[in-house]
Amino acid sequence: MLLSLAITAALSACQKPAAPADTGAAKADAPAAQPDLPPLAAFNVADLDTSKNACTNLADFVNSKWLAANPVPGDKTSWGSFEMLDERSEAASKGIAEAAAAKKDAGGIEKLIGDLYATGMDEAKIEAAGIAPIQPQLDRIAALKTPADIAQYLRDEFAAGRGEVFSFGAESDFKNSSQKIGYAFQGGLSLPEKAYYLEDGPDGKYKTIREAFVKHVSKQLQNAGVAAADADAQAADVLAFETRLAKASLSPIELRNPNNQYHFVSMADADKASPNFPWSEFFKANGVSADGFSLSQPKFFAEFDKMLADVPAAQWQAYLRINAIDGMAPFLAAKFGDERFDFFSRTLRGQKEQKARWKRVMDTVEGSAGEALGQLYVKQYFPAESKAQMETLVQNLRDALKARIEKLDWMSAETKAKAMEKWASFTPKIGYPDKWRSWDGLATGRDGYVQNIMAAAKFNHAWDMAKIGKPVDRSEWGMTPQTVNAYYNPLMNEIVFPAAILQPPFFDPKADPALNYGGIGAVIGHEMLHGYDDQGSQFDAKGNFNNWWTKADMTGFQSRTARLVKQFDDYVAIDDLHVKGELTLGENIADLGGLNVSWDAYQNALKAAGKSGDDKIDGYSENQRFYMNWATVWRRNFTPDELKVRLNTDPHAPANFRAIGAPSNMPAFAQAFGCKAGDAMVREGDKQVAIW
The missing domain is CATH 3.40.390.10 (Collagenase (Catalytic Domain))
Structure with a gap:
């Protein structure tokens, strides 16, 4: 549900990643006993502060x-x-x-849940694997030389369910809500929103966060085997790359306007607007046939197309490399997850310690x-x-x-x-x-x-x-x-x-x-x-x-x-x-x-x-x-x-x-x-x- 990020109105900010909505009608059985569940948040008059009015x-x-x-x-x-x-x-x-994980003969959705949970809890195997699970991805990034190489890599990454630079998904057509169309949506920023790149912020807070972000990128690249001096240079390149994206991005307030979330274009016109990233090829790589789609923020995608042509391959490699590492960091050896936590949770949001392994x-x-x-x-x-x-x-x-x-x-x-x-x-x-x-x-x-x-x-x-x-x-x-x-x-x-x-x-x-x-x-x-x-x-x-x-x-x-x-x-x-x-x-x-x-x-x-x-x-x-x-x-x-x-x-x-x-x-x-x-x-x- 791509557009849930911008259109669907939730009661509260989601704390967990949203999952897409097995076959057969559900039938709720009688609820099981709940002996060890944490306490409820029920209203209690004992909680009232009667010294207040x-x-x-x-x-x-x-x-x-x-x-x-x-x-x-x-x-x-x-x-x-x-x-x-x-x-x-x-x-x-x-x-x-x-x-589900303990069930030896599990099948169907029980096997799916059990496999995900059991492999996630096997810290010894995860630690032993190190960076190996994503090494093929890193090797491919290292071989990118031309804008065409980069465009093909991005197409393949989306087809693998790992999109970089922008978001893409299916949602109802704003003008014909009974039909699903594709939506391309701005993205690609590591920091919360564009102001963190373009302003110093109150008491210089955004500037401090940018500096911490560059250090994080360098440390994470070093964790993946990049030499310190080269990692520092690549980190600076990543910040410059994302800053350029930020300049072409809309703010959270601007994105609340539905007019800024929908811009339908024919496939032919989209290809003309993006000579370095033909959208017809993108749709083909993702197994989709369509006459058009919503290129939702035209200014952003125009800049993206220019960046394919004029940003050096080495800078693209740095950006794609840290995305590959940070994107999978929580699932790799501890040093990767720890470093990601240290910046995105501790530095940026004030979280003091990682959640228990089972919660993650x-x-x-x-x-x-x-x-x-x-x-x-x-x-x-x-x-x-x-x-x-x-x-x-x-x-x-x-x-x-x-x-x-x-x-x-x-x-x-x-x-x-x-x-x-x-x-x-x-x-x-x-x-x-x-x-x-x-x-x-x-x-x-x-x-x-x-x-x-x-x-x-x-x-x-x-x-x-x-x-x-x-x-x-x-x-x-x-x-x-x-x-x-x-x-x-x-x-x-x-x-x-x-x-x-x-x-x-x-x-x-x-x-x-x-x-x-x-x-x-x-x-x-x-x-x-x-x-x-x-x-x-x-x-x-x-x-x-x-x-x-x-x-x-x-x-x-x-x-x-x-x-x-x-x-x-x-x-x-x-x-x-x-x-x-x-x-x-x-x-x-x-x-x-x-x-x-x-x-x-x-x-x-x-x-x-x-x-x-x-x-x-x-x-x-x-x-x-x-x-x-x-x-x-x-x-x-x-x-x-x-x-x-x-x-x-x-x-x-x-x-x-x-x-x-x-x-x-x-x-x-x-x-x-x-x-x-x-x-x-x-x-x-x-x-x-x-x-x-």
Whole structure:
């Protein structure tokens, strides 16, 4: 799902590599006992800091005590509700992988998972192999002499599932969402985004990171046998190469514009635009036949084509060499993985220590065969009653959203009719796919970790390429069942809730309605509202990139969203660094609209039960518990360096601001807690934002 990087809106920044969505319908068995899983992140009144005032800062009242007692573990860069559920999902998945690895007669997906896990855990064999598993790749790079050589190498690397310089994958056509086409997307940068190459950054931080990056490249090349002086020169060449790519790249904020994600060209025109990299040859090498595709960022690809012609072969070799080494470093001898960790995790993001070996291997299993693992996961860990209750909640939220759209006083009847068309065509997916992907043809064994990873990469790439030119398979998922997240895909107009997120604090079949509506209810609303955020609102009921707004209504919408941009621009996250309101706008619209819709659905549920929401549980009213669980979802500590990277790259605002951003715009919150005009959590007048 290439475009999931830019278009699909997830609830939170993903912590694990996203895996592509075996055959046969899934049937969830009764959940297995979970004796050794880490604790849940459930709301608990004992965690509240009663010295703080909810009307001043809801996040501090609900989370400050817990956050002070739960610093970021050494093997992570963030810690909170999402990460606690990640730990549970990971531990459950480990048990499945260990059992598969120990099974002598395993076949099918059990053999696949067992082979990946067993070879990943065989450190002695990995250490003994050294650099040998990628030596053929390095030898080929060393033999590159001409632009044609380099172009052929890049084509072959993509066909092997290892792409350099840019990204390429299948996704729905923006203009005809029922069909899959190819998308070429900018890439090739090692650092988080273009500013890290072109600016010195606050207190010279980006300059320091660039210097550390050059040292990392040199050290990693030396690990592969390059002499120190030559490694230093090559490292400087790599930085210069990536800096040139950065100058031609769009920023994360620019990439949020769908117009910058889609640029359809005929194959003939693409070949004319890239004389040094004929795209028809690229498609042929990847086993694809097509008349055209999206060359999504023309400026970037024009520069790439020039670089094939005017960058010396030796500089290309340096860039491709470090990509080959760093790309496989986590799967090679320890010195390679350690060096990669030292720069990308410790220096860049502030992670103090590597994750346990088994956790790193499970990340690889997830990235290589995540849905195969998910098929085994849901049989043990997803009760059927959870899916049934979720379906009821989704319907309740749908009804509440419909009512809100119908009552909007700033939108014309003409645009409302189109909005309702989109509402009527929402597709919810809950727990796991109805149809599992087939892994037939992927051969793995116990000979080597890198061999298995390469086999999976090639297989997954071929699977993706086979979609191009075909109708969209609406049964596919873009996340695995064991992923603690949720997403909206505007090209499918679908909202998706993997099994692993359907646990406290998000969802608990035994919890009072306030907690479930403040948790998973708000998540359901959040994903629905992505269909009407600043990006999703540009796609119609069929998932096509198509304007369905009157000019006046769009102007009114943008004036309201501008106030939300300003609200988040004003939040200071760390060291005088502000949240970027434009970068986080889509998520903030979804939070605000989603929480409002869930509140309405919750009030409807209370009314049906003959209740007011004023009844108290553990000393707090049900209405208060709704908002307190919303804040519990967003309790999260970050390392300072991780937070700084996310401020530049993550379309989600830091969690503490998500906890307060939406409630502070809701009169119902002020009423629930008895807040008064002038309180920090009460936004009034022009500062109060109401959109959906």
